[in-house]
Amino acid sequence: MSLIYLLDLxxxxxxxxxxxxxxxxxxxxxxxxxxxxxxxxxxxxxxRDILLxxxxxxWVHDPVYVMVGIVAGTLTFFLGRRLSLxxxxxxxxxxxxxxxFTVIGTSVALKLGTPWLIASLMGVITGVFGGVIxxxxxxxxxxxxxxxxxxxxxxAGALLFIALExxxxxxxxxxxxxxxxxVIIRLAAIRWHIHLxxxxxxx
Amino acid sequence: MSLIYLLDLxxxxxxxxxxxxxxxxxxxxxxxxxxxxxxxxxxxxxxRDILLxxxxxxWVHDPVYVMVGIVAGTLTFFLGRRLSLxxxxxxxxxxxxxxxFTVIGTSVALKLGTPWLIASLMGVITGVFGGVIxxxxxxxxxxxxxxxxxxxxxxAGALLFIALExxxxxxxxxxxxxxxxxVIIRLAAIRWHIHLxxxxxxx
Amino acid sequence: MSLIYLLDLxxxxxxxxxxxxxxxxxxxxxxxxxxxxxxxxxxxxxxRDILLxxxxxxWVHDPVYVMVGIVAGTLTFFLGRRLSLxxxxxxxxxxxxxxxFTVIGTSVALKLGTPWLIASLMGVITGVFGGVIxxxxxxxxxxxxxxxxxxxxxxAGALLFIALExxxxxxxxxxxxxxxxxVIIRLAAIRWHIHLxxxxxxx
Numbered sequence: 001m002s003l004i005y006l007l008d009l010x011x012x013x014x015x016x017x018x019x020x021x022x023x024x025x026x027x028x029x030x031x032x033x034x035x036x037x038x039x040x041x042x043x044x045x046x047x048r049d050i051l052l053x054x055x056x057x058x059w060v061h062d063p064v065y066v067m068v069g070i071v072a073g074t075l076t077f078f079l080g081r082r083l084s085l086x087x088x089x090x091x092x093x094x095x096x097x098x099x100x101f102t103v104i105g106t107s108v109a110l111k112l113g114t115p116w117l118i119a120s121l122m123g124v125i126t127g128v129f130g131g132v133i134x135x136x137x138x139x140x141x142x143x144x145x146x147x148x149x150x151x152x153x154x155x156a157g158a159l160l161f162i163a164l165e166x167x168x169x170x171x172x173x174x175x176x177x178x179x180x181x182x183v184i185i186r187l188a189a190i191r192w193h194i195h196l197x198x199x200x201x202x203x
Numbered sequence: 204m205s206l207i208y209l210l211d212l213x214x215x216x217x218x219x220x221x222x223x224x225x226x227x228x229x230x231x232x233x234x235x236x237x238x239x240x241x242x243x244x245x246x247x248x249x250x251r252d253i254l255l256x257x258x259x260x261x262w263v264h265d266p267v268y269v270m271v272g273i274v275a276g277t278l279t280f281f282l283g284r285r286l287s288l289x290x291x292x293x294x295x296x297x298x299x300x301x302x303x304f305t306v307i308g309t310s311v312a313l314k315l316g317t318p319w320l321i322a323s324l325m326g327v328i329t330g331v332f333g334g335v336i337x338x339x340x341x342x343x344x345x346x347x348x349x350x351x352x353x354x355x356x357x358x359a360g361a362l363l364f365i366a367l368e369x370x371x372x373x374x375x376x377x378x379x380x381x382x383x384x385x386v387i388i389r390l391a392a393i394r395w396h397i398h399l400x401x402x403x404x405x406x
Numbered sequence: 407m408s409l410i411y412l413l414d415l416x417x418x419x420x421x422x423x424x425x426x427x428x429x430x431x432x433x434x435x436x437x438x439x440x441x442x443x444x445x446x447x448x449x450x451x452x453x454r455d456i457l458l459x460x461x462x463x464x465w466v467h468d469p470v471y472v473m474v475g476i477v478a479g480t481l482t483f484f485l486g487r488r489l490s491l492x493x494x495x496x497x498x499x500x501x502x503x504x505x506x507f508t509v510i511g512t513s514v515a516l517k518l519g520t521p522w523l524i525a526s527l528m529g530v531i532t533g534v535f536g537g538v539i540x541x542x543x544x545x546x547x548x549x550x551x552x553x554x555x556x557x558x559x560x561x562a563g564a565l566l567f568i569a570l571e572x573x574x575x576x577x578x579x580x581x582x583x584x585x586x587x588x589v590i591i592r593l594a595a596i597r598w599h600i601h602l603x604x605x606x607x608x609x
Binding site for chain 2: 050112114117136140141142152195197
Binding site: 253254255256258315317318320321324335339342343344345354355358398399400 | 435436437441452456461462463465466467469472473483542543544545
């Protein structure tokens with residue numbers, strides 16, 4: 001379980017870093033950066049825990065999650081101006097984070113005995129809701145409502161994970177396969193500009 | 204109780220359909236439509252359950268609610284472009300949904316022994332908060348903060364329901380009378396452009 | 407404890423009044439004012455209680471909080487147009503409210519045995535989240551993400567309170583000192599335009 005924990009913390013850090021970089025467009029002070037970094041990193045799991053009634057939420061008795069968000073946000077705040085990272089530098093870590101959060105969230109819900117549809121929803125919420133709350137705070141329409149295959153990759157992976165588990169595959173193999181599928185779908189969608197049908201488009 | 208359940212699911216469907224139709228103005232993809240449809244249908248009861256500590260929230264162990272939201276949103280997404288419904292087609296179902304959600308929410312809170320003021324508040328939250336969260340996600344000032352008698356009809360009905368129950372009227376009769384009053388107030392307000400005093404207006 | 411209770415209610419009233427005054431810029435009707443007034447007054451403690459799992463949230467079984475919000479909002483709604491208060495009239499009550507909410511929130515979390523970092527976070531959430539939700543509803547980027555030392559004063563006071571308590575100072579003395587430090591930092595920041603380093607600024 002220790003590997004999952006380390007990966008989980010890494011995903012929190014990646015979310016905090018990308019959120020801080022994106023926040024560069026806005027005039028946030030250091031405290032605002034902390035808020036955005038922490039919420040992006042732990043917001044999804046927080047909403048999942050509240051809906052499922054797993055209270056207090058997971059980071060209340062393990063402050064390492066909040067610390068990772070603060071440290072990652074602060075370092076990015078001061079270093080982010082100097083470094084000029086290539087635009088796509090975080091695409092792969094970001095897809096990995098989405099994959100990990102989704103599979104962990106789905107797994108948590110399944111263990112509590114929730115029906116598969118709800119468990120997959122909890123996986124998606126864990127994967128994307130940190131970004132949703134961040135966008136609401138920054139007064140933007142959340143990305144997942146208007147962009148290409150992001151939440152959809154998360155949903156596909158959550159459903160695959162549930163199918164593999166129910167077919168009797170081992171937990172670790174199911175996780176690995178589901179996570180790989182999320183990363184592949186996400187990167188393929190970016191590479192070939194795949195998207196779902198849209199409202200408002202001429203169809 | 205089976206009739207209430209069917210009515211409740213119908214109200215979820217109506218909320219999902221109207222939310223999808225309203226979302227036509229925005230460039231949402233199919234996944235975004237699901238998010239908006241589900242949240243509009245079950246958001247109010249979710250906030251109520253969290254505040255009251257009825258966790259996990261009501262739809263976690265009954266996935267039919269989420270399914271109804273997804274199906275209603277998907278059908279509207281694909282059919283909504285072809286049909287051109289009259290503008291006021293959903294005014295009455297919408298008022299019925301508001302009435303039903305309000306009375307159910309108030310009733311749930313009363314059964315938990317909350318004071319009448321809080322129970323009426325929970326009724327209003329159940330009735331209107333799905334729309335509030337939908338508007339926040341779509342980056343608009345929530346309708347209830349700026350429009351005519353909508354939440355006010357919900358509040359009046361919740362208070363009437365509590366008064367009738369405390370006067371010893373049967374549960375079903377109280378529900379029916381309170382719901383009727385909400386529908387009548389709501390439709391009358393639309394018909395005769397009644398509204399509360401406003402800030403900023405020349406008074 | 408009765409003094410704390412009265413102070414707490416006063417802080418709710420101050421939040422409701424300032425929120426209603428600020429809402430004057432927008433076309434809210436009376437119901438919208440109630441929503442804004444109540445949420446500004448009790449939103450922070452509500453989010454804290456949900457995260458910590460103290461459910462139902464604190465105002466469900468004590469409707470006096472909601473009543474204070476409604477009465478303060480209504481009076482301000484009708485009197486606010488006539489009175490022209492000096493612009494800075496509420497700066498000191500507002501700073502006192504921030505101080506009180508912060509220290510109460512931190513104290514509540516400490517009593518539940520949460521780690522100090524999380525307890526200070528709960529203090530800040532109690533102090534500032536009512537305003538955050540109000541700003542989200544009004545479709546503005548929350549003030550704490552873009553303005554001078556507000557949440558930072560709250561955080562500094564929360565940390566001082568925890569330090570003093572752990573050094574063995576009495577509860578009342580710790581509260582008083584921490585609250586004073588929040589008020590002083592807040593007013594000093596306003597007086598001398600102190601702020602944290604900002605993203606996007608030429609540095």
